[in-house]
Amino acid sequence: MQEQLAGLFKEEPEAAEDVRGRYKIGWEFVTSSVSGASIFTITEETLGKRFTYSVKRKDLRASGQYPARTAYFLGELTGPDNNSDYSYVGELDIGAKKLRFTRKSFMSDTAPGVVVFRKYLDAVLAGHDPEARGLLVHHCGKCGRCGRRLTVPESIEMGLGPECAGKV
Numbered sequence: 001m002q003e004q005l006a007g008l009f010k011e012e013p014e015a016a017e018d019v020r021g022r023y024k025i026g027w028e029f030v031t032s033s034v035s036g037a038s039i040f041t042i043t044e045e046t047l048g049k050r051f052t053y054s055v056k057r058k059d060l061r062a063s064g065q066y067p068a069r070t071a072y073f074l075g076e077l078t079g080p081d082n083n084s085d086y087s088y089v090g091e092l093d094i095g096a097k098k099l100r101f102t103r104k105s106f107m108s109d110t111a112p113g114v115v116v117f118r119k120y121l122d123a124v125l126a127g128h129d130p131e132a133r134g135l136l137v138h139h140c141g142k143c144g145r146c147g148r149r150l151t152v153p154e155s156i157e158m159g160l161g162p163e164c165a166g167k168v
């Protein structure tokens with residue numbers, strides 16, 4: 001089961017994409033140390049809301065009673081800059097297959113972004129298609145004109161940011 005969750009964080013280039021940047025099933029975060037963080041947006045269709053997250057991989061060295069390990073930290077976009085405005089949410093516990101809060105967490109269990117992320121995680125771990133539960137995932141994209149990072153689903157699918165879309 002540990003492998004099952006760890007697999008979710010690996011890039012699977014052959015994963016089926018039905019629309020640009022949108023994966024029908026799966027949750028293949030790019031977490032290599034090269035890319036630093038993987039950014040994706042989950043749209044909750046019934047709420048009509050979307051949440052953008054980042055997962056950062058960090059190799060922690062052994063300290064005190066803790067052995068060396070690889071940790072995955074979840075952040076949620078809470079500002080206008082999709083490169084830097086991520087607030088820390090918690091740690092993705094690979095062993096327990098859970099998003100868990102740590103001392104630095106300030107979000108509550110009822111925060112919409114937390115609820116939606118957990119709902120998505122539950123669906124994936126149960127082997128269900130998140131889309132069947134009204135959850136759409138888009139990996140971040142890049143504007144084909146200016147190269148800016150795109151996190152809004154419509155823009156990702158179009159391959160252009162809103163400003164550039166008006167200029168082509």
Ligand SMILES: [Zn+2]
Pocket residue numbers: 143144145146147148160161163164
């Ligand atoms: Zn652009």
